[in-house]
Amino acid sequence: MGAEAEVMVQLQHTIPVLDVPSVVLIWMSNPQRQQFCNSLLAFAQKPSAFYGVFDGHGGLEAAAYVRKNVLRLFFRDTNFPETSEVDDAFLEGVESSLRKGFLLADLALADDCNVSSSSGTTALTALVLGRLLMVANAGDCRAVLCRNGDAIDMSQDHRPSYPSEKRRVEDLGGFIDDGYMNGILSVTRALGDWDMKLSRGSASPDCRARISTDCSDGGE
Numbered sequence: 001m002g003a004e005a006e007v008m009v010q011l012q013h014t015i016p017v018l019d020v021p022s023v024v025l026i027w028m029s030n031p032q033r034q035q036f037c038n039s040l041l042a043f044a045q046k047p048s049a050f051y052g053v054f055d056g057h058g059g060l061e062a063a064a065y066v067r068k069n070v071l072r073l074f075f076r077d078t079n080f081p082e083t084s085e086v087d088d089a090f091l092e093g094v095e096s097s098l099r100k101g102f103l104l105a106d107l108a109l110a111d112d113c114n115v116s117s118s119s120g121t122t123a124l125t126a127l128v129l130g131r132l133l134m135v136a137n138a139g140d141c142r143a144v145l146c147r148n149g150d151a152i153d154m155s156q157d158h159r160p161s162y163p164s165e166k167r168r169v170e171d172l173g174g175f176i177d178d179g180y181m182n183g184i185l186s187v188t189r190a191l192g193d194w195d196m197k198l199s200r201g202s203a204s205p206d207c208r209a210r211i212s213t214d215c216s217d218g219g220e
Helices: 032-045 061-068 068-074 090-111 163-171
Strands: 006-015 048-057 120-129 132-138 145-146 152-153 208-209
Touching: 006 163, 032 061, 048 061, 048 068, 061 068, 061 090, 061 120, 090 132, 090 208
Parallel strands: none
Antiparallel strands: 006 048, 048 120, 120 132, 132 208, 145 152
Protein backbone atom coordinates (compact mmCIF):
# COMPACT_ATOMS: atom_id res chain seq x y z
CA MET A 1 0.00 0.00 0.00
CA GLY A 2 3.01 2.29 0.22
CA ALA A 3 2.43 5.63 1.90
CA GLU A 4 -1.32 5.43 1.42
CA ALA A 5 -3.59 4.09 4.13
CA GLU A 6 -6.06 1.27 4.08
CA VAL A 7 -8.51 2.26 6.79
CA MET A 8 -10.97 -0.22 8.22
CA VAL A 9 -13.95 0.83 10.28
CA GLN A 10 -15.74 -1.73 12.43
CA LEU A 11 -18.91 -0.86 14.30
CA GLN A 12 -20.94 -3.54 15.99
CA HIS A 13 -23.75 -4.52 18.31
CA THR A 14 -23.52 -8.08 19.71
CA ILE A 15 -21.55 -9.33 16.69
CA PRO A 16 -17.90 -10.40 17.14
CA VAL A 17 -15.27 -8.03 15.80
CA LEU A 18 -13.35 -9.43 12.84
CA ASP A 19 -9.58 -9.60 13.30
CA VAL A 20 -7.94 -8.44 10.07
CA PRO A 21 -4.21 -7.99 10.79
CA SER A 22 -3.29 -7.12 7.19
CA VAL A 23 -4.91 -3.69 7.36
CA VAL A 24 -4.51 -0.66 9.56
CA LEU A 25 -7.42 -0.78 12.00
CA ILE A 26 -8.69 2.58 13.19
CA TRP A 27 -11.55 2.55 15.67
CA MET A 28 -13.96 5.34 16.25
CA SER A 29 -14.03 6.70 19.76
CA ASN A 30 -16.28 4.87 22.21
CA PRO A 31 -19.02 7.58 22.14
CA GLN A 32 -19.05 7.55 18.33
CA ARG A 33 -19.19 3.77 18.20
CA GLN A 34 -22.02 3.61 20.75
CA GLN A 35 -23.96 6.27 18.86
CA PHE A 36 -23.57 4.28 15.66
CA CYS A 37 -24.71 1.03 17.31
CA ASN A 38 -27.75 2.80 18.75
CA SER A 39 -28.56 4.12 15.28
CA LEU A 40 -28.45 0.62 13.80
CA LEU A 41 -30.74 -0.68 16.55
CA ALA A 42 -33.22 2.08 15.75
CA PHE A 43 -33.47 0.73 12.21
CA ALA A 44 -33.72 -2.96 13.11
CA GLN A 45 -34.16 -4.53 16.53
CA LYS A 46 -31.66 -7.32 15.90
CA PRO A 47 -27.88 -7.93 15.98
CA SER A 48 -26.25 -5.45 13.63
CA ALA A 49 -22.84 -4.37 12.40
CA PHE A 50 -21.22 -2.21 9.75
CA TYR A 51 -17.73 -2.83 8.37
CA GLY A 52 -15.91 -0.56 5.95
CA VAL A 53 -12.55 -0.76 4.19
CA PHE A 54 -11.34 2.47 2.57
CA ASP A 55 -8.09 2.00 0.64
CA GLY A 56 -6.67 5.43 -0.05
CA HIS A 57 -4.50 6.61 -2.93
CA GLY A 58 -2.99 10.00 -3.64
CA GLY A 59 -2.58 10.66 0.07
CA LEU A 60 -4.47 9.90 3.28
CA GLU A 61 -7.10 12.64 3.19
CA ALA A 62 -9.94 10.92 1.33
CA ALA A 63 -9.85 7.65 3.29
CA ALA A 64 -9.55 9.48 6.62
CA TYR A 65 -12.42 11.84 5.76
CA VAL A 66 -14.82 9.02 4.88
CA ARG A 67 -13.90 7.10 8.03
CA LYS A 68 -14.49 10.16 10.19
CA ASN A 69 -17.88 10.94 8.62
CA VAL A 70 -19.15 7.42 7.99
CA LEU A 71 -22.20 7.69 10.28
CA ARG A 72 -23.48 10.87 8.67
CA LEU A 73 -22.71 9.90 5.08
CA PHE A 74 -24.06 6.35 5.08
CA PHE A 75 -26.95 6.55 7.55
CA ARG A 76 -28.11 9.97 8.73
CA ASP A 77 -28.31 11.59 5.30
CA THR A 78 -29.55 8.63 3.25
CA ASN A 79 -33.09 8.03 4.56
CA PHE A 80 -32.08 4.57 5.73
CA PRO A 81 -35.22 2.35 5.86
CA GLU A 82 -36.67 1.72 9.30
CA THR A 83 -38.23 -1.73 9.55
CA SER A 84 -37.65 -5.08 11.19
CA GLU A 85 -38.97 -7.10 8.22
CA VAL A 86 -36.36 -8.25 5.71
CA ASP A 87 -38.54 -8.27 2.60
CA ASP A 88 -38.00 -7.13 -0.99
CA ALA A 89 -38.97 -3.54 -0.19
CA PHE A 90 -36.51 -3.43 2.70
CA LEU A 91 -33.69 -4.87 0.56
CA GLU A 92 -34.36 -2.27 -2.13
CA GLY A 93 -34.36 0.47 0.49
CA VAL A 94 -31.07 -0.68 2.03
CA GLU A 95 -29.37 -0.91 -1.36
CA SER A 96 -30.69 2.51 -2.37
CA SER A 97 -29.39 4.02 0.89
CA LEU A 98 -25.95 2.47 0.47
CA ARG A 99 -25.70 3.74 -3.11
CA LYS A 100 -26.73 7.20 -1.96
CA GLY A 101 -24.12 7.04 0.81
CA PHE A 102 -21.34 6.33 -1.69
CA LEU A 103 -22.43 9.24 -3.89
CA LEU A 104 -22.77 11.60 -0.90
CA ALA A 105 -19.27 10.66 0.24
CA ASP A 106 -17.93 11.31 -3.25
CA LEU A 107 -19.53 14.76 -3.44
CA ALA A 108 -18.43 15.61 0.10
CA LEU A 109 -14.81 14.95 -0.86
CA ALA A 110 -15.19 17.39 -3.75
CA ASP A 111 -16.58 20.09 -1.44
CA ASP A 112 -14.13 19.78 1.47
CA CYS A 113 -11.22 22.19 1.04
CA ASN A 114 -9.07 20.11 3.41
CA VAL A 115 -9.12 17.12 1.05
CA SER A 116 -6.80 17.31 -1.94
CA SER A 117 -8.55 16.94 -5.29
CA SER A 118 -5.91 14.34 -6.19
CA SER A 119 -6.77 12.18 -3.16
CA GLY A 120 -9.19 9.30 -3.48
CA THR A 121 -10.16 6.02 -1.91
CA THR A 122 -11.74 2.78 -2.93
CA ALA A 123 -14.61 1.75 -0.67
CA LEU A 124 -16.07 -1.56 0.40
CA THR A 125 -18.78 -1.78 3.05
CA ALA A 126 -20.50 -4.76 4.64
CA LEU A 127 -23.76 -4.18 6.48
CA VAL A 128 -25.16 -6.91 8.75
CA LEU A 129 -28.75 -6.64 9.98
CA GLY A 130 -29.84 -9.84 11.64
CA ARG A 131 -29.66 -12.52 8.93
CA LEU A 132 -29.03 -10.00 6.13
CA LEU A 133 -25.56 -9.32 4.75
CA MET A 134 -25.26 -6.62 2.09
CA VAL A 135 -21.91 -5.69 0.56
CA ALA A 136 -21.34 -2.55 -1.52
CA ASN A 137 -18.10 -2.00 -3.41
CA ALA A 138 -16.48 0.68 -5.56
CA GLY A 139 -12.88 -0.12 -6.46
CA ASP A 140 -10.74 -3.21 -5.99
CA CYS A 141 -11.13 -4.22 -2.34
CA ARG A 142 -12.70 -7.65 -2.00
CA ALA A 143 -15.26 -9.33 0.24
CA VAL A 144 -15.53 -13.12 0.41
CA LEU A 145 -18.13 -15.05 2.39
CA CYS A 146 -17.14 -18.47 3.71
CA ARG A 147 -20.13 -20.82 3.76
CA ASN A 148 -19.60 -24.44 4.81
CA GLY A 149 -16.04 -24.36 3.54
CA ASP A 150 -16.95 -22.73 0.21
CA ALA A 151 -15.77 -19.24 -0.78
CA ILE A 152 -18.51 -16.99 -2.18
CA ASP A 153 -17.50 -13.75 -3.89
CA MET A 154 -19.43 -10.81 -2.46
CA SER A 155 -17.73 -8.16 -4.59
CA GLN A 156 -16.20 -7.62 -8.01
CA ASP A 157 -13.12 -5.56 -8.80
CA HIS A 158 -13.56 -2.43 -10.90
CA ARG A 159 -10.46 -2.37 -13.08
CA PRO A 160 -9.68 -0.84 -16.49
CA SER A 161 -8.79 -4.29 -17.85
CA TYR A 162 -12.37 -5.54 -17.44
CA PRO A 163 -14.26 -5.13 -20.76
CA SER A 164 -17.48 -3.85 -19.16
CA GLU A 165 -15.63 -1.20 -17.15
CA LYS A 166 -13.50 -0.23 -20.15
CA ARG A 167 -16.63 0.30 -22.25
CA ARG A 168 -18.30 2.32 -19.50
CA VAL A 169 -15.29 4.63 -19.13
CA GLU A 170 -14.99 5.13 -22.89
CA ASP A 171 -18.73 5.79 -23.23
CA LEU A 172 -18.30 8.60 -20.67
CA GLY A 173 -15.49 10.18 -22.66
CA GLY A 174 -12.55 8.72 -20.74
CA PHE A 175 -9.82 6.41 -21.98
CA ILE A 176 -7.68 3.48 -20.88
CA ASP A 177 -3.92 3.79 -21.31
CA ASP A 178 -1.63 0.87 -20.43
CA GLY A 179 -4.16 -0.51 -17.95
CA TYR A 180 -4.90 2.80 -16.22
CA MET A 181 -8.07 4.89 -16.40
CA ASN A 182 -7.22 8.22 -18.04
CA GLY A 183 -3.60 7.08 -17.77
CA ILE A 184 -3.63 7.60 -13.98
CA LEU A 185 -5.87 5.33 -11.92
CA SER A 186 -5.68 1.54 -11.67
CA VAL A 187 -9.36 1.40 -10.66
CA THR A 188 -12.40 2.66 -12.56
CA ARG A 189 -14.56 3.40 -9.52
CA ALA A 190 -13.56 5.21 -6.34
CA LEU A 191 -14.50 8.08 -4.05
CA GLY A 192 -12.72 11.37 -4.64
CA ASP A 193 -10.03 11.86 -7.34
CA TRP A 194 -11.82 15.01 -8.42
CA ASP A 195 -8.84 16.54 -10.22
CA MET A 196 -9.32 14.03 -13.03
CA LYS A 197 -12.65 12.29 -12.47
CA LEU A 198 -15.38 14.66 -13.63
CA SER A 199 -17.91 12.44 -15.39
CA ARG A 200 -15.34 9.89 -16.48
CA GLY A 201 -14.96 8.04 -13.21
CA SER A 202 -17.65 6.70 -10.96
CA ALA A 203 -18.43 6.29 -7.27
CA SER A 204 -21.47 4.09 -7.90
CA PRO A 205 -21.04 0.76 -6.08
CA ASP A 206 -22.04 -2.75 -6.99
CA CYS A 207 -24.23 -4.30 -4.28
CA ARG A 208 -24.70 -7.96 -3.38
CA ALA A 209 -26.91 -9.41 -0.66
CA ARG A 210 -27.17 -12.76 1.12
CA ILE A 211 -29.77 -13.84 3.65
CA SER A 212 -29.14 -16.70 6.06
CA THR A 213 -32.24 -18.74 6.86
CA ASP A 214 -30.67 -20.93 9.54
CA CYS A 215 -28.03 -19.42 11.81
CA SER A 216 -27.35 -22.77 13.47
CA ASP A 217 -25.98 -24.56 10.41
CA GLY A 218 -24.94 -21.61 8.22
CA GLY A 219 -27.50 -22.41 5.54
CA GLU A 220 -29.21 -19.85 3.36
